[in-house]
Amino acid sequence: MGGGRSPCCDKSKVKKGPWSPAEDVRLVSFIQKHGHPNWPSLPKQAGLLRCGKSCRLRWINYLRPDVKRGNFTLEEEHSIIHLHATFGNKWSKIASHFPGRTDNEIKNVWNTHLKKRSLLMKNNNDATKILTPSSSFASNVSNELTNQEKTSDPKLTESTEAAGAILVEDINDQPSTPSSTMSFKSSNSCQDKPLNHDEEIKSNLETPLEYEVDQLWDMLEPQLVTDHEMLEVENWVKLLEKELGSEGPTGQPDDQNDQNKTMGEEQAIWCKISDQISPLWPTSPMNFGF
DNA sequence: AACTACATCAACCGCCCCCGC
């Protein structure tokens, strides 16, 4: 690494900190349209003042349609403890056993409470009691690594056997169970298409929020089954347009609206919207990361 | 009600690996 590397982006020109709902909408709608063939150039194309890595992280950890939100079940927690005994801090490897869970989330869960619990279990010599194959979860999992995993890292086999670990069966054989019923357009088809950058940048920079709300609506609409759901989403979209100002007299692009609204105001608006619809509609925007 | 300590988790940072040139 001699000489160091150039930073991935100009830190002085990128926004940091929590993502605003408007930024989320912009990122989602961009990826929905174009995929994410190149993270470093994505922020510019999407009109976001963010580092490419930041966009990638936000997408992978929160905005991806198949991200599973909510608390970990006991079974998941037990499994994490076992997998950690096997793989150590290889969070991405552990996460690969949990469809919809991210390495960051698993890492957080481990650091916050599972680490302590694991230590407690060790101290009490209680692990075998809690994690015995007779438990409901353990009865459903395989007690051996895949051949690929075993051969790829012999040390793992040793530690696995030492820990008596129980591993989840190849999750690739299981049907995925996304928490949200949304389905984004596959991004792969877009990745091969080169963008006309000038046009794309222009259209995105000048796109009013209203347009992006329309995009969201297009995305959600096919998923709605009952009239009730349809009504709730319509109400949500109306509120969104009203509250975020896309129907305002000036018709400003949301970039300008961003500047006129503080993050606290935006969050309050989104919380208000979510509070109104989430009790009625299980796939409310807040439930998939907006 | 006010303050403090602790818990949680989203996001950033920096390093490493891999791949294309």
Place this chain on the structure above:
DNA sequence: GGCGGGGGCGGTTGATGTAGT
């Protein structure tokens, strides 16, 4: 084979929320 850049990963931080006093 060497180099540079992008993607991915793990560690850490800091803001926010919550419980306890």
